[in-house]
Amino acid sequence: MTTFLTFTLLGLVLGAVYAIAASGLVLTYNTSGIFNFAHGAQAMLGTFLYWQLAHGWGWPVWLALVVVVGVVGPAMGAALHAVIMKGLRDTADVTRIVVTVAIMLGMVFLSQWLWHPEEARVVEMFFGADAKVEFLGVVVRVHEIICLLVAAAIAVGLRMLFTRSRVGVVMRGTVDDPDLIRLNGHNPDRVAALSWAMGSTLAVLAGILITPIGGGALEANALTLLVIDAFAAAMFGRLRSIPRTFAGAMVLGLAATYVTAYFPTDWTWAGNLRVSLPMIILFVVLVLLPQDRLRGAAVRTRERYRVPTVRRAAVWGVALVAAVVLLMPLMEDTSITTFGLGMTFAIIALSLTLLTGYAGELNLAPLAFGAVATIVAFHFGITGTGLAARLTLWGILLAVLVAAVVGGLVALPALRLRGLYLALATMAFGVFLSNMVLRDTVEHTLFGVTFSLFPNGALIVPPLQLGPLDLRDPGTLLISATALFAAIAVGLVALRGSGYGRRLAAMKDSPAATAMLGQDLVRLKFGVFMLSAAIAGLGGVLMSTAAGSVSGENFAIMAGLSLVMLTVVGGIGYVSGALFGGLMSGVGFVIIIGTFNDLARATPEMATIYQTLGQVVLVATALIGMGVGKNPSGLVHDLFDGYRTLRGARPVLAGGAAAGAVLYLLALTGVIGNWWFAILTALLVMTLPALGRALMPRAVLTEEELARRRSVPPELAGIDEPYTDELRDRLDQELGLPAREGRGGPHARPAVEEGDVHAIA
Structure with a gap:
């Protein structure tokens, strides 16, 4: 008692x-x-x-x-x-x-x-x-x-x-x-x-x-x-x-x-269950409690996405692979490995583009499905031992299939959930997996078979070798991951333009209207969850092979939330947003911390300053996510909008391409370092639309924007900008004077000279 x-x-x-x-x-x-x-x-x-x-x-x-x-x-x-x-x-x-x-x-x-x-x-x-x-x-x-x-x-x-x-x-x-x-x-x-x-x-x-x-x-x-x-x-x-x-x-x-x-004390998993219990209860409560009725889109949100054509997506996919091939000579082996790891994260982020960007369903634990696929690949997809060990193609396919099935099992009880409730349900699953499965390092015996889900707290997943394709080489891994990302991205763009993709978009926009039109919301959600989990599982297996050895921390809920945040910052409705989110999540933080630590070791007298700057940049990365409320469509949307305006300013585009080529040659010949090349290239990409507006405003700006640019207060005429025919005409209109001859019709008065303007003023 x-x-x-x-x-x-x-x-x-x-x-x-x-x-x-x-x-x-x-x-x-x-x-x-x-x-x-x-x-x-x-x-x-x-x-x-x-x-x-x-x-x-x-x-x-x-x-x-x-x-x-x-x-x-x-x-x-x-x-x-x-x-x-x-x-x-x-x-x-x-x-x-x-x-x-x-x-x-x-x-x-x-x-x-x-x-x-x-x-x-x-x-x-x-x-x-x-x-x-x-x-x-x-x-x-x-x-x-x-x-x-x-x-x-x-x-x-x-x-x-x-x-x-x-x-x-x-x-x-x-x-x-x-x-x-x-x-x-x-x-x-x-x-x-x-x-x-x-x-x-x-x-x-x-x-x-x-x-x-x-x-x-x-x-x-x-x-x-x-x-x-x-x-x-x-x-x-x-x-x-x-x-x-x-x-x-x-x-x-x-x-x-x-x-x-x-x-019982001999239940080795009791401690993990106690830690996982709040998330289990959360999932059960979310499933059992009555949900709100389906609602139409009563309020239009501020998110806007433009889906490219399949042809344009294919062109950009080829351009991405070509860009990676050109950048490889500038990178060291360690950088190539890190970059390849980031591309695997980008593949995982594509699952969010499909599920959230296209279908409007939320998943806060994408890395959990990557963990499931990694465990399956480790136990059933490796052949050979030691340095001769290799991951098999059939092992990857089995891992992807199991991840899709687990995604369906998770989605099945959560199919009636929407919005926040669905996000919490997926988060509960991710935390449960981290606490209950990824911490299970002890041996179990079931039907005479002894096994451990996560032996020694780490899984060593060897790379895939398929004929001449050996992903043990960092360069081969990077190009293969980039090509696979491009292929999946083009496939998702094609899916978005298909009838199935339009049904997903309708479900995202108004579930009630979609149901009234006879669409089966349960089947739509179930299918898109399984497909999304399969993509995340594939990316998770490739991420594990790129890392070589993974622990539970690689799939922790915090890492998954970071990937979700950065993908939304890039633009959850764009495959390029997934590229941004994956590279920043898989590579960005590592490069930031590593770079400033290297600078601190190289110059001990400034070590404190460099370490402080590294932490400031890390915190600032999270601050970018806080700005999504002001820019809910993402950074990619703004960048694409800027470049769409440059279609009529081909000299600016040609000049930008030439400047990029010069920077590449300077980096290739060792005139500038790789960091300077990266910084200057990023500045060029970000500022090119602004340069186009400044150098060729008539080709870039719309008539409305040009009118706003010309709207200088009359009292500042000739001070903030020089006199032009358009400015003189506007002054005449402000002063109520008739239009000048040759510009306003047969009854227009003679042109007003600058002295006359000053006299009128």
Whole structure:
């Protein structure tokens, strides 16, 4: 009985902290309609700051709490709303999700910069671990009692806020109809800012309370995911009901402690199950709870994508392969290997283009399907041993097939989910796979066969050899991965233009209208999920062969979220957006950190400056994702729009091509270094549209843009720009004078000389 009471109390304490964190999610979602994936990162950042004040600098605990919970927490939430969140109206679900994911990643990078991960930091319990009381034979620590009392007070306070106060009613109405709230004399932005401040405060408080209970040193990713476990409790209340959210949190906490207490000790997977349990419960809750009815596209979002023709996509695919072949002589072997790894990530990102860009379905764990395919290829697709080991073609095909089947199995219970619910379901699957499967390093015996899913915590996947094609060579791997990316990309463009692709686009635009036209939404979702998982599985196997050896960290949920974010930043509706996202995710971070570390080692006197710059660039990469709200169509869309205007300015295009060729020859002959070549080429590509507008405005700009450019205020005529016939005509029109002869008809007056203009003025 004592054991039962002890673990029940521990479960209630853990559930209380989950409830505090989940109530902050419910609060912000109810007032802004945005599910804050950065909630755990806010808790993590606040906890690190609390440690710095209370333990690093020796401040009194009460003062550190007042500063962090009372000042920093609300300020962080209000700042997020003012700078980012209020600009996310009329954007698609994927844009809202990616912005908060970018904030989460930026906060993780920031904490790892300010507090080095290799230094151990421990947050102590309030009044110390020795402050205890005994109740019914169970020893309870004072910190745990505080957690229960704080959770109860917050539950009562939020319930009264939403049901008994005018502010709470306004908060609930803000997300449904802000215009109506504004007509009644309230400011919805101010109300939403208040709710974000309160939600951030609750997140920070939950992080400070839960860290001493879990024990161990502070770690950014672990603490972020620990608070993310509260997502299950928030969904139990369907992001609306505070009482149901608290009930779900208690179920979550009790289930976790009972697994620890009563599962047999010889079950080697019990520990992994306990860690995975919140995500299992989240998935089950999402599947079982009733969903909203299908809705048409009541509000048009700001995302716009232009799908190229198959012929144009094929031309660009050939150009991509040719560009890689030309760049290879400039790269060292290590750079070629790294570049090849990035191309495999780009193949995985193509699965997001199909699933999210074309069909509007969300998947936050694309790397999970790559992990499934890698495990299958490792166990069933390798022939030979040692240095003679090779991955077989049949092994790759089997791995891709199994990944597609797993994608279908994951999609099957989630077919009725849409938008945010589907994103959370795929995230739950990704975290479950990381915690339950990729950590399974022990041996099992089933039907007389002994096996281990992830032996020794790492899988060594040899490269494929198919006749003369041997991917052990880095150059061959890079060209093969690039050609495969181009082929899949052209295939996706062709699919988008087919009848099946148009049905996917219709489902994305309006599921209700698609269903009314007789389309089977279940079959469409099931098919596109399987095809997307197959592409991700293929990219995952190639990524594993490019890396040589992979661990669970290669497929972690944070890496998958980073890939999703960067693909959306590039343009989720473009195959070139997948290229951008894959290269940045697979290569960009490695190059950034490696380059600045090399500079730091080369010049020890400036090591601190270079290391700081590397961290700043890393955080800035996440800041790019936060800007998706202002540019939801992606960077590729803007770049393509700029180059479309250059069709009439062929001399500018020819000059740009010539400049690129000169830079390539200079790099090939060693006159400039590879980094200078990369930087100058990137600048040329980005600035060429602006040069076209400046050098050949009549060929590039539309008539409307030219008119706006000519619209100089009359009082600045002859000052900001020289006199021209067009400017003189506009001055005549502003002054009410008749048009001049030869330009305005037979009754036009003689031309006005400059002296006459000055006299008139």
